Amino acid sequence: MSCSEEKNMIEFIVTFLLVFVALLFAGFHRKLLARLHNRTGPPVIQPFYDTLKLFSKKKENYENPIFNAVPYVSIIASFAILFIVSSALVGESFDFDYNFIVLGYLFILLDTFYIFGAVASRSPFAIHSGVRELLLMLGYKTTFLMVMSLFFAKTGVVSLGTYSIEFGFLQVPFASILLVLVGFAVMKVTPFDVVNAETEISAGLFAEYYGDHLALLKITEFIKDLSFGLVAGLLLFGKIWALPAAFGFVIFYTLMEATSPRYCTFKAVKVFIIVAILAFIDLFLLV
Amino acid sequence: MHRTMFPIGPQHPSLKEPIFLKLYVEGTVIEKAEFDLGYAHRGVEEKMENKEIDTTLHAVQRTCGICSQCHSLAFLNAVEPMGQIRIPKRVALQRMVIAELERIHSHMLWSGVMMHEMGLETLFMYYMREREKILDVFDELTGNRVHHSADLIGTMKMNFSEEDIEMISKTFDSMKDKLEDYRRSVEGHDVIRDRCIGKGKITRADAVKYGLVGPVARASGISYDVRVNAPYLGYQFVKVNPVVRTEGDVHARTLVRLDETFESMRIVEEACSKIPKSKVPKYPVKRIFHGQGAGRVEAPRGENFHFVKIDMAKTKRVKIRTPTVANLVMYPKVLQGADITDAPVIVMSMDPCISCMERVAVIKKGKTEVWSSHELFRGKKHD
Numbered sequence: 001m002s003c004s005e006e007k008n009m010i011e012f013i014v015t016f017l018l019v020f021v022a023l024l025f026a027g028f029h030r031k032l033l034a035r036l037h038n039r040t041g042p043p044v045i046q047p048f049y050d051t052l053k054l055f056s057k058k059k060e061n062y063e064n065p066i067f068n069a070v071p072y073v074s075i076i077a078s079f080a081i082l083f084i085v086s087s088a089l090v091g092e093s094f095d096f097d098y099n100f101i102v103l104g105y106l107f108i109l110l111d112t113f114y115i116f117g118a119v120a121s122r123s124p125f126a127i128h129s130g131v132r133e134l135l136l137m138l139g140y141k142t143t144f145l146m147v148m149s150l151f152f153a154k155t156g157v158v159s160l161g162t163y164s165i166e167f168g169f170l171q172v173p174f175a176s177i178l179l180v181l182v183g184f185a186v187m188k189v190t191p192f193d194v195v196n197a198e199t200e201i202s203a204g205l206f207a208e209y210y211g212d213h214l215a216l217l218k219i220t221e222f223i224k225d226l227s228f229g230l231v232a233g234l235l236l237f238g239k240i241w242a243l244p245a246a247f248g249f250v251i252f253y254t255l256m257e258a259t260s261p262r263y264c265t266f267k268a269v270k271v272f273i274i275v276a277i278l279a280f281i282d283l284f285l286l287v
Numbered sequence: 288m289h290r291t292m293f294p295i296g297p298q299h300p301s302l303k304e305p306i307f308l309k310l311y312v313e314g315t316v317i318e319k320a321e322f323d324l325g326y327a328h329r330g331v332e333e334k335m336e337n338k339e340i341d342t343t344l345h346a347v348q349r350t351c352g353i354c355s356q357c358h359s360l361a362f363l364n365a366v367e368p369m370g371q372i373r374i375p376k377r378v379a380l381q382r383m384v385i386a387e388l389e390r391i392h393s394h395m396l397w398s399g400v401m402m403h404e405m406g407l408e409t410l411f412m413y414y415m416r417e418r419e420k421i422l423d424v425f426d427e428l429t430g431n432r433v434h435h436s437a438d439l440i441g442t443m444k445m446n447f448s449e450e451d452i453e454m455i456s457k458t459f460d461s462m463k464d465k466l467e468d469y470r471r472s473v474e475g476h477d478v479i480r481d482r483c484i485g486k487g488k489i490t491r492a493d494a495v496k497y498g499l500v501g502p503v504a505r506a507s508g509i510s511y512d513v514r515v516n517a518p519y520l521g522y523q524f525v526k527v528n529p530v531v532r533t534e535g536d537v538h539a540r541t542l543v544r545l546d547e548t549f550e551s552m553r554i555v556e557e558a559c560s561k562i563p564k565s566k567v568p569k570y571p572v573k574r575i576f577h578g579q580g581a582g583r584v585e586a587p588r589g590e591n592f593h594f595v596k597i598d599m600a601k602t603k604r605v606k607i608r609t610p611t612v613a614n615l616v617m618y619p620k621v622l623q624g625a626d627i628t629d630a631p632v633i634v635m636s637m638d639p640c641i642s643c644m645e646r647v648a649v650i651k652k653g654k655t656e657v658w659s660s661h662e663l664f665r666g667k668k669h670d
Contacts, residue, residue: 258408262405
């Protein structure tokens with residue numbers, strides 16, 4: 001086996017290991033949140049049990065093809081994100097110039113798929129959740145793209161794999177703060193979890209999904225959260241610290257979730273529009 | 288804009304009991320709200336007919352899981368005057384202590400659930416942890432945590448000892464600082480203020496027009512409290528300061544309940560210091576054969592009313608009007624014009640107790656039917 005093949009194999013293995021890490025992080029988040037709530041909470045491997053149980057449920061297809069297709073295209077998009085992230089950390093097969101822009105668009109695409117699925121389900125809860133996601137996306141997704149561009153423009157690096165700056169947050173402090181703010185919406189934690197507001201819109205975007213479809217969507221969400229944590233860790237702390245930083249982000253966002261109630265939708269949207277304007281000003285000043 | 292029906296219930300994460308709220312929304316604004324009941328109808332009143340009075344008392348205490356003692360007291364307030372039974376001071380104060388402890392745990396449960404509605408699960412769990420201490424006190428005092436079954440006609444099943452009173456005092460001492468911290472969090476937190484201030488506003492005029500009761504009315508500036516306006520039991524011996532606010536919004540209703548928790552603690556402490564050394568009378572105090580009467584008490588959610596008719600030492604009819612019946616009629620008005628985001632918070636701010644409210648549901652091909660008192664009494668309608 002040649003050196004590049006070996007590298008590709010390692011990258012492939014790391015990508016699939018990261019799926020398990022994503023589920024473990026989700027389990028840790030639930031456990032930590034439960035301890036902060038003064039509850040015992042589920043075991044850390046509970047997401048594995050949940051996913052397996054969902055896969056074992058009776059399979060029954062809904063008549064709408066878009067509704068049925070969304071879980072599959074979402075999982076493909078999430079794996080594409082994970083391949084780019086893992087190749088930035090341990091390999092080079094997906095490390096091409098300006099891959100961070102593709103990564104940003106994949107994040108947008110993933111949420112767009114969710115909205116398609118929600119609208120196709122025709123559930124009022126899912127549709128309302130989709131509208132909320134769409135409104136929030138205007139603020140936080142554009143900010144995410146601009147903040148990534150800021151990092152790469154200020155450091156002169158052209159791809160995630162070649163980003164070798166340690167403690168980048170010291171060089172780009174303002175964009176780092178904006179990136180952490182964006183994390184609230186990406187990871188859907190309070191006060192910006194309006195898309196998943198259980199007491200208002202029940203199960204939100206996934207209200208009508210069940211069984212294997214729901215399992216795929218849950219895995220997609222776990223992968224998305226971990227990928228964001230790894231990207232933010234890479235940009236803020238450097239390649240070596242990416243995974244510990246992602247773990248740190250889980251702790252940070254869990255603490256925030258435990259101590260803050262939920263904003264109403266329009267307040268959350270307002271905050272992210274302000275964040276987007278700040279990111280735009282920062283980018284404009286750089287240009 | 289397209290109008291859609293947004294269903295909340297009968298099963299929904301924001302509801303603890305089944306009620307079907309139909310919210311007709313345009314965009315995210317509620318244009319019209321309706322509600323359907325009948326999902327938790329248990330036929331409580333029918334179960335009480337033609338039963339021994341003691342058996343009825345047993346059933347009455349199980350009308351509600353939160354305010355068991357208040358139902359018991361309303362029933363006894365209706366029944367005991369029929370037999371000219373005079374309640375000794377000890378019994379009156381002991382009954383009042385249990386009723387006030389019930390108010391504390393009910394308000395703490397509500398506060399926790401309100402935080403859950405706004406996504407602050409931590410405070411929900413903290414409130415539930417403190418509430419557990421009150422349930423432990425019930426366990427020590429009466430032997431039961433939820434349905435206390437402490438009362439008998441004219442007397443009670445137990446005498447509170449010095450140790451019991453000391454235990455109550457110690458429990459309050461362990462709770463007060465934490466509850467004050469939680470209150471400060473609720474009152475001062477920017478997001479909570481943003482979610483509550485100006486939302487679900489009920490004016491004083493509307494509160495009078497719709498006949499609202501309890502903390503909902505008091506948050507709209509109506510200083511009406513049965514404990515003050517028509518003192519019963521130990522409330523004749525202890526001063527009650529009703530908590531009244533004038534804002535009429537969700538925030539005011541929250542603060543009224545939080546402040547009432549502290550007021551109830553003060554009342555319990557004062558009542559405990561006034562309990563005489565004498566023992567409660569032996570049971571049975573006196574038999575009751577005939578009569579009819581009404582009793583009302585201030586339950587945690589507002590005025591609780593019982594009408595009781597006794598014939599041949601058996602209850603022929605018991606009619607219960609819980610505070611939720613009075614407050615529920617406000618839902619369509621208070622939800623109209625609100626944002627869908629605020630709907631669960633507004634609904635919960637009225638503190639609905641659906642299971643103890645559900646009485647008669649007559650649904651027949653979409654037509655409204657009127658039952659006479661005779662038909663209600665018989666439990667069926669003649670065609």
